[in-house]
Amino acid sequence: MLSFAVISQDTDIINYIQFYLESECANQMIPLYVFPNFYCFLTEANFRKINVLIIDTDLECWKENTVRIYKDFPYMNIIFVGSNLEVGYKVYDIRHFAFIYKKELIPYFPDALSRLRSELKIKDKNTIRISWKNVVYVLYEQDIIYFERDKRKTMVHMMDGTEYTTYKHIDEFEKTVSDDFMRIHFSYLVNLQYVKEYHRNHLFLSDDSFVPISRKYEKGVKEYFEK
Incomplete structure (x- = not known):
């Protein structure tokens, strides 16, 4: 289930999003966390599981703060809303899912949310299976931060802090995971979304x-990040 947050002081925007989420999903509770500024979000967001963030571009330093948010929460799905179309083009300097003009929020927000859910369903199809002590675990790739090889075991480090162990070799995972992952060392396979x-x-x-990045993979990693 998606969990939402809004960074805004615009009560019309906040009230509409709250109303829409409540009316769309009357049979289940959808969390909506409201933060009046970026400082509050960055201070408290670690204690919430938020995967959709709506950012008001009318706030000061929204661009710089969004860059910082992506550093701390690279998995975040961001929707921008704003009343100034002249700054709208600046959102394309930053990875985001949608930009919605405030006056058109009512017709366009439901559509943006529908498209986002469809995209996340496609991502959710990318799973891996690991077994450990006769138990099989199905893990979503998008929740994996990195794989780590230690002697005969491979540890899978997850976004929520969970760690899974398997005897399956890291080379086998490298062959099957999506292009979001990059081998950077004999012992490490990393999800680039979490760098x-x-x-x-x-x-x-x-x-x-x-x-660590080993010499064997140093050139490829450098080319990726400096392209």
Whole structure:
């Protein structure tokens, strides 16, 4: 189930989104977290499981703060709303799902949400299966931060902090996962969506892990991040 947050001080926008979510899904509770500014979001968002974020581009420094949000929450699906079409083109400098003019929010928000859900369903089809101690786990690729090989075992590190272990070799995972993943070391296969910082000899990931880049993969990783 999707969980929503809004960063805005515009009560009309907040009330409409709340009304729409409540009317669309009357039989289930859909969380909507409201933050009046970026500071509040960045301070509290770690304690919420939010996957859809609506950002008001009428707020000051919205662009710089969105870049920061993506560093901390690279999996976030962002929808921009704004009353100034002249700044609308600036959203295309940043990865986002949609930009909606505030005056057209009522007709266009439901459509944007429908398209987002369809896209996420496609992503959800990308799964892997691992077995450990006679238990089979089905994991969504988009929730995996990285694979780590340690001797005869492979650890799968998840977005929510969970860690799964399997005897399946990391090479086998590399053959089957999507292009979102890149091998950066004999022992590491990383989901690029969770990279916060690139350095010549290591990556800094969204769970605050540092993973090394070996010489064998250094050139390919550099070409990807510096293209």
